[in-house]
Amino acid sequence: MTHRRIPPTSFGPDGTSTGSRRDDENGDTRAGGDGDASADRDDGRSERAKREPMTVRPLRDRRYVVETDGGTYVVALDAGTCSCPDHEIRGERCKHLRRVAIEVTEGRLPAPDERVGVCAVCGVETFVPLTASGPRLCERHGFERGDAVHDRETGKLLVVTRVTERRADEYRTDEGRPIDEYPTNAAYGAHEPVVEAVYAESLGPAHGIDDARRYGFPASRLVPIDAGRDR
Structure with missing residues (x-):
């Protein structure tokens, strides 16, 4: 099985880093x-x-x-x-x-600064930073800052600001409620990392993603707008 590299670390056939001085x-x-x-x-x-x-x-x-x-x-x-x-x-x-x-x-083993983790959405093994904590996502289910996504529940367009290291049953909203307790999140895993995103309709020339109000979602509730990624 070939795993996701986070980030890819490349070594030459002689065992040295390709970017190092020999x-x-x-x-x-x-x-x-x-x-x-x-x-x-x-x-x-x-x-x-x-x-x-x-x-x-x-x-x-x-x-x-x-x-x-x-x-x-x-x-x-x-x-x-x-x-x-x-x-x-x-x-x-x-x-x-x-x-x-x-x-x-070739992605069959973690690099020295990585370890094997498990995707919180699909359970596939993936490589994560050695000191990483909290739930992790594989390449298929991961997000990057700035990704455009759809909310499975409402169909609305959002833009991802970050993936947190907190589970849906740990992350609390401004109301003090865990994300997983909201009825619209009942179909998603309480163990999934929370993804913060802003509604696209709140963005404009004077309001970027750092200015708009952020909302938290269980990772699998958001779907990337990318036809090439089958989730």
Whole structure:
């Protein structure tokens, strides 16, 4: 299963972040004095990383366990380290580092700053920030600030201002009532995050989305005006 990345973190096949400076760019020439850094050598490691059987599991401390026929190793992708002899003794970017990088980049594993969460609307697994709290939404059911949406109950047009981290049974209106206690919200989950939005009819040249009154809705009550998103 390919998961949503929040935000996408990309690593190259050698296990380094694609945006990071590499050792050879800093003048580190570990492999002798000819200017060829060991980080640049592949020696088939990338191909073995792709084809050899490995089981990779994320740990809770931002690292990963890689199980192979030859042993079990611990990879710290953000630090670019692995406990295997190829890395610890020879200083190479081993096949285990490369395999974890591939799995993360292709969306099969969370990045070091992410963890696996569950969408509060559909229950599908999704990747969320490591320190995130409260209910979360997957890509299919998520919203972005400025999204135009329809209210399932009234059909009215609204504009999303933000997705909160509070559940519908926790978020209280100005009247002091939880969102889930309103009759029009009875068909939606009390565990869903509340999405704040403003009515489009209240907007104008002098009134943007930060000026209009905001209302809270259970996430699944709002439908994006986007034919390409099947909810």
